[in-house]
Amino acid sequence: MTDAAPLEVVGLSKSFGSVKALRDVDLTVRRGEVHGLVGQNGSGKSTLVKVLAGYHAPDRGSVIKVEGKDLGAQPKLRHMREAGIAIVHQDFGLVLNKSVAENIAVGSFVPARWSRRVNWRREEQVAADLLSRLESHIDPRAMIEDLSPADRSIVAIARALRNQRPGSGVIVLDESTRALPKDALEDFYRTLRGVVAAGGSALMISHNLEEIMQVTDRVTVLRDGAKSGPTMTTRDSSEAEIALLMLGKIVTQDVHTRVNESPRAPIQVRGLSGRLLTGADLTVRPGEVLGVSGVAGSGWDELPYLLTGARRASSGTVEIDGRVIDLSTAGPARCIAAGLALLPEHRIDHGLAMTLTVAENITLPRVRRRGSPWHIGRRWQRRETDAVLDGLDVRPRRADIPVGQLSGGNQQKVMLGKWLEGQPELLVLHEPTQAVDVGAREDILKAIAAIAGRGVAVVVASIQPADLAAVCNRVLIFHSGRVTHELFAPAPDDIVDAVYGGHLELQEG
Numbered sequence: 363m364t365d366a367a368p369l370e371v372v373g374l375s376k377s378f379g380s381v382k383a384l385r386d387v388d389l390t391v392r393r394g395e396v397h398g399l400v401g402q403n404g405s406g407k408s409t410l411v412k413v414l415a416g417y418h419a420p421d422r423g424s425v426i427k428v429e430g431k432d433l434g435a436q437p438k439l440r441h442m443r444e445a446g447i448a449i450v451h452q453d454f455g456l457v458l459n460k461s462v463a464e465n466i467a468v469g470s471f472v473p474a475r476w477s478r479r480v481n482w483r484r485e486e487q488v489a490a491d492l493l494s495r496l497e498s499h500i501d502p503r504a505m506i507e508d509l510s511p512a513d514r515s516i517v518a519i520a521r522a523l524r525n526q527r528p529g530s531g532v533i534v535l536d537e538s539t540r541a542l543p544k545d546a547l548e549d550f551y552r553t554l555r556g557v558v559a560a561g562g563s564a565l566m567i568s569h570n571l572e573e574i575m576q577v578t579d580r581v582t583v584l585r586d587g588a589k590s591g592p593t594m595t596t597r598d599s600s601e602a603e604i605a606l607l608m609l610g611k612i613v614t615q616d617v618h619t620r621v622n623e624s625p626r627a628p629i630q631v632r633g634l635s636g637r638l639l640t641g642a643d644l645t646v647r648p649g650e651v652l653g654v655s656g657v658a659g660s661g662w663d664e665l666p667y668l669l670t671g672a673r674r675a676s677s678g679t680v681e682i683d684g685r686v687i688d689l690s691t692a693g694p695a696r697c698i699a700a701g702l703a704l705l706p707e708h709r710i711d712h713g714l715a716m717t718l719t720v721a722e723n724i725t726l727p728r729v730r731r732r733g734s735p736w737h738i739g740r741r742w743q744r745r746e747t748d749a750v751l752d753g754l755d756v757r758p759r760r761a762d763i764p765v766g767q768l769s770g771g772n773q774q775k776v777m778l779g780k781w782l783e784g785q786p787e788l789l790v791l792h793e794p795t796q797a798v799d800v801g802a803r804e805d806i807l808k809a810i811a812a813i814a815g816r817g818v819a820v821v822v823a824s825i826q827p828a829d830l831a832a833v834c835n836r837v838l839i840f841h842s843g844r845v846t847h848e849l850f851a852p853a854p855d856d857i858v859d860a861v862y863g864g865h866l867e868l869q870e871g
């Protein structure tokens with residue numbers, strides 16, 4: 363082992379045409395540390411990860427050293443991997459219908475020289491050894507889909523360690539914990555601490571400043587592609603100080619935006635069943651923000667899709683203004699026509715058309731109604747687009763570029779903006795503040811309250827207790843496919859208790 367840092371980046375720049383995504387960034391990850399990397403949406407974090415993954419070539423003059431070795435001008439994925447840089451992506455990137463050993467082996471297994479066969483017994487042993495290094499007893503033959511979220515996260519770390527010698531290498535955690543429920547986070551953090559205690563290192567990218575404070579040893583802040591202030595020792599700084607360096611302004615993390623409900627007839631959902639939900643009944647009033655949450659596998663996260671026709675329900679109806687829609691037969695088109703709108707969790711696959719422009723994405727739901735077969739009409743499109751770009755501070759403020767060129771958080775704002783400009787009867791949002799920085803989170807929560815204030819019934823499905831507490835008039839908690847708790851204007855701790863505590867009775871309103 364050398365005295366050199368496991369990772370040292372010097373003068374790293376990356377341009378996309380005229381956009382300078384990274385400007386002269388210096389960053390050193392020390393041995394045995396968890397190094398936090400934070401920044402506003404669009405500040406260059408993903409670009410830095412993609413350079414470290416060998417996906418983007420950095421601009422000329424940038425230097426990347428691993429264990430003191432300069433990786434040259436255009437390091438590729440293979441060079442990064444061999445040098446011991448491993449990326450753990452959001453949602454872990456595991457193949458659900460493959461085994462633990464197969465997932466750990468992906469991209470790394472060595473087929474036999476002549477037969478080209480993979481020796482799966484050997485791969486299972488490799489997986490077992492890695493897992494035992496992490497003090498885990500997960501069966502290498504188990505299918506990923508049968509594992510808990512906590513165990514999946516440990517498999518992802520084991521896979522990252524596969525090409526690293528003990529006591530060296532850097533695991534890059536690219537918002538890896540975003541979708542992890544609270545009860546799985548402790549296991550993940552414990553495993554990570556074990557890795558760095560054994561001399562490994564980690565670079566953790568996260569929008570969750572509470573997590574950054576809890577887990578990291580030092581933290582670097584990016585702003586507009588450049589370093590904002592020197593790298594700080596985490597315990598000598600604070601969330602407020604980091605947020606100020608990120609955004610250049612003070613933000614209230616404790617947002618409170620609940621609105622008053624309208625007296626109009628409520629939307630009634632009856633007997634909604636799917637793969638996990640079993641006969642859910644719920645009522646949402648126009649102007650109300652209703653939260654839904656629960657542990658993994660309890661059905662709460664299926665509800666947004668069943669309720670909006672994005673996934674066919676096995677049974678269930680929704681009644682809006684006296685019209686009853688059978689959710690076991692109605693598809694998305696009928697549901698949209700009836701005023702049901704969905705902001706899905708996976709924006710790339712389900713929420714946005716990546717090659718269409720920002721303006722086209724924002725106005726898409728209303729093109730048919732507002733335009734004609736001969737003429738779409740640019741003026742209303744420009745008005746709606748400007749309202750979203752300004753209201754949610756989308757950066758860069760460009761209507762004409764493909765939405766795929768925006769950073770993840772800015773894409774999230776566009777996807778939300780698409781529905782904010784309409785007037786659906788019921789807006790269902792799944793993890794609406796994912797991928798956004800603390801400043802944008804405040805803007806998004808206020809925007810949700812504002813649309814409810816216009817008389818729209820809103821459902822927010824989330825595992826973030828602070829988000830639910832900030833905007834919801836009421837929160838339903840699911841266990842085993844059923845509603846077990848109904849909380850009125852709850853505090854975040856009430857939600858955590860109801861999700862992870864014992865089964866309480868339905869609270870009185």
Ligand SMILES: Nc1ncnc2c1ncn2[C@@H]1O[C@H](COP(=O)(O)OP(=O)(O)OP(=O)(O)O)[C@@H](O)[C@H]1O
Pocket residue numbers: 378381382383401402403404405406407408409410757758767768769770771772797798799
């Ligand atoms: N392929 C690309 N073409 C053009 N511009 C790009 C491309 N990829 C990123 N950018 C721009 O580079 C800048 C940095 O984006 P990046 O995705 O690195 O930000 P980020 O800090 O990861 O943001 P977020 O927190 O929202 O994920 C943004 O202005 C973005 O629009």
